Amino acid sequence: MPEITSLLAADNLTVSYDGGHPVLVDVDLSIDAGDLIGIVGPSGSGKSTLLKALLGNVPATNGAVRRRAGLSVGFVPQVERIDWNFPVTVAECVSMARAKGLRMPWIGKAERREVEDVLGRLGLDGLGSRHIRDLSGGQQQRVFLARALFTEAEVIFLDEPTSGLDVKTRHEVLHLLGDLNEAGLTIVLTTHDLNGIATHLPTVLCLNREVIGAGAPEDVLVPEVLERTFGSPMEVLEHGGMRVVVDAPTDGDVIDLRRQTKEPA
Amino acid sequence: MIAAAATGFVSSTLAVSFPNWAEITKPFEFAFFRNGVYVATIAGALCGLVGCYVVLRNMSYIGHGLSHAIFGGYVLAGLVGVNLFLGAGLWGVFTALAISSIVRRRPIGSDAAIGVITTASFALGLALVQLYGTDGPNADALLFGNVLGVTTADLWLIIAVSIFALTVIFFGYRQLLFTTFDEEVASAVGVRTVWVDAVLMVVLSFTVLAAMNVMGVTLVAANLVVPAVVARMLTDRFATMLWLSAVIGALSGFFGMNASYHLDVASGPTIVLVSSLFFIAAFAGGGRFRRRASTMAHAH
Numbered sequence: 001m002p003e004i005t006s007l008l009a010a011d012n013l014t015v016s017y018d019g020g021h022p023v024l025v026d027v028d029l030s031i032d033a034g035d036l037i038g039i040v041g042p043s044g045s046g047k048s049t050l051l052k053a054l055l056g057n058v059p060a061t062n063g064a065v066r067r068r069a070g071l072s073v074g075f076v077p078q079v080e081r082i083d084w085n086f087p088v089t090v091a092e093c094v095s096m097a098r099a100k101g102l103r104m105p106w107i108g109k110a111e112r113r114e115v116e117d118v119l120g121r122l123g124l125d126g127l128g129s130r131h132i133r134d135l136s137g138g139q140q141q142r143v144f145l146a147r148a149l150f151t152e153a154e155v156i157f158l159d160e161p162t163s164g165l166d167v168k169t170r171h172e173v174l175h176l177l178g179d180l181n182e183a184g185l186t187i188v189l190t191t192h193d194l195n196g197i198a199t200h201l202p203t204v205l206c207l208n209r210e211v212i213g214a215g216a217p218e219d220v221l222v223p224e225v226l227e228r229t230f231g232s233p234m235e236v237l238e239h240g241g242m243r244v245v246v247d248a249p250t251d252g253d254v255i256d257l258r259r260q261t262k263e264p265a
Numbered sequence: 266m267i268a269a270a271a272t273g274f275v276s277s278t279l280a281v282s283f284p285n286w287a288e289i290t291k292p293f294e295f296a297f298f299r300n301g302v303y304v305a306t307i308a309g310a311l312c313g314l315v316g317c318y319v320v321l322r323n324m325s326y327i328g329h330g331l332s333h334a335i336f337g338g339y340v341l342a343g344l345v346g347v348n349l350f351l352g353a354g355l356w357g358v359f360t361a362l363a364i365s366s367i368v369r370r371r372p373i374g375s376d377a378a379i380g381v382i383t384t385a386s387f388a389l390g391l392a393l394v395q396l397y398g399t400d401g402p403n404a405d406a407l408l409f410g411n412v413l414g415v416t417t418a419d420l421w422l423i424i425a426v427s428i429f430a431l432t433v434i435f436f437g438y439r440q441l442l443f444t445t446f447d448e449e450v451a452s453a454v455g456v457r458t459v460w461v462d463a464v465l466m467v468v469l470s471f472t473v474l475a476a477m478n479v480m481g482v483t484l485v486a487a488n489l490v491v492p493a494v495v496a497r498m499l500t501d502r503f504a505t506m507l508w509l510s511a512v513i514g515a516l517s518g519f520f521g522m523n524a525s526y527h528l529d530v531a532s533g534p535t536i537v538l539v540s541s542l543f544f545i546a547a548f549a550g551g552g553r554f555r556r557r558a559s560t561m562a563h564a565h
Binding site for chain 2: 052055056057073074075077081082083087088092093095097098099100102103104105106129131133148153157
């Protein structure tokens with residue numbers, strides 16, 4: 001029996017909903033303190049299910065998920081899944097994270113300072129009394145990151161953290177995650193955005209029902225693994241020291257949507 | 266003030282003289298009326314408070330179904346000879362938990378099943394009342410609310426339920442808020458959302474039961490919805506919404522019960538009409554309020 005050093009691990013994890021076709025098959029994965037891991041795969045590849053299984057929201061059909069005892073986790077949902085019409089201010093949203101045990105309903109003085117601290121850390125100074133809808137896309141994303149941090153989480157899970165964000169905001173969020181990781185936070189995120197995110201991360205895991213490859217991007221984001229993950233041929237180019245993944249051109253792959261114009265007579 | 270003005274308006278169009286101060290305060294000489302006003306005011310506040318969670322979780326149809334189901338339990342308990350509140354209370358809690366577990370698993374046709382079962386329970390209650398009558402309030406009083414039917418026992422019941430609900434909301438405030446806003450994440454980070462749901466359903470069924478006498482089975486659900494919607498229109502802050510909704514509910518209960526006496530109309534409708542005046546006032550109040558109202562598409 002190897003000694004458990006990881007915060008979280010999946011051993012031969014298989015998950016199927018209601019006894020149907022398995023969504024995840026024999027997934028082995030271990031998350032150590034200080035990791036910054038991106039789970040990469042197309043829609044329907046089981047990324048979200050893997051997150052839910054690691055969080056304990058979905059039971060394992062086979063195999064197991066092990067969590068270090070007393071591990072405190074945070075979860076940042078997809079921006080699209082949040083009810084932006086719900087009546088909560090930024091401060092209320094952040095403070096609801098401390099929901100365990102008996103607590104006073106209101107935010108006390110000491111706690112108000114803690115809320116302001118965490119908002120300040122994420123560049124949201126002075127926005128505590130704003131309604132969550134009255135923020136920019138990047139700010140909205142950061143509010144939910146602040147909520148996850150407010151529980152003193154050691155590991156934070158983010159489901160598609162940059163979907164729906166523009167390029168500049170995506171960079172901001174990535175930088176922020178990098179800084180938090182540098183400061184010791186363990187981060188696990190899912191993404192289908194290869195060039196926007198995956199190539200920037202220290203560790204990626206390519207998933208399509210099973211683990212196709214895991215490791216540093218330069219070892220994993222290679223044509224064979226990508227083709228098996230996404231089911232479509234891909235090429236990897238070097239551009240200014242960065243790896244860029246592109247669809248491999250194949251015959252008949254170029255779809256010309258331009259309207260045919262008549263040749264001038 | 267709004268309610269008083271509205272009462273005056275209705276009275277004058279009906280060519281009834283506007284009651285003067287002495288006439289307005291006269292019914293307070295009667296113990297039954299004082300009880301009725303107390304119960305209506307407290308029940309209004311309680312429904313307003315609990316209604317916030319009901320509306321924000323899009324559960325208003327559950328409040329509606331629950332009140333109908335409890336009516337059946339109430340009548341049945343009376344006939345079998347069990348204590349009315351105990352019988353109907355247990356029936357209500359059982360139904361509430363059954364509904365919430367069905368909603369949680371969402372098997373195909375669950376909405377239809379809830380609709381059929383609660384409506385059948387209501388129909389059974391109606392049939393039994395017509396066949397055998399009830400020991401307590403008559404059928405009309407139960408269906409539409411009646412100031413005459415309110416006893417001291419009702420007052421104690423609503424006080425007890427309010428204390429229970431306040432305790433739950435006070436100590437479970439953040440769990441309730443987190444689960445209401447974002448159930449999946451709450452459960453992922455360790456909030457026991459199944460328990461939170463179950464406790465909320467118990468609070469809801471007790472609230473419906475205790476408010477039924479003054480608000481009427483058919484209109485309890487409206488009192489869960491209208492004050493919460495108005496409060497939502499007035500604020501973007503959750504804590505503010507809770508107390509505003511409770512205040513609007515209490516004012517509606519108070520003025521509605523008075524209007525019920527003076528107009529000789531069942532108290533359920535008058536209470537809902539007063540809270541609707543708050544809605545109209547908020548709606549007329551500005552585009553921002555209207556915009557917020559439009560965010561509550563399922564509140565009916």
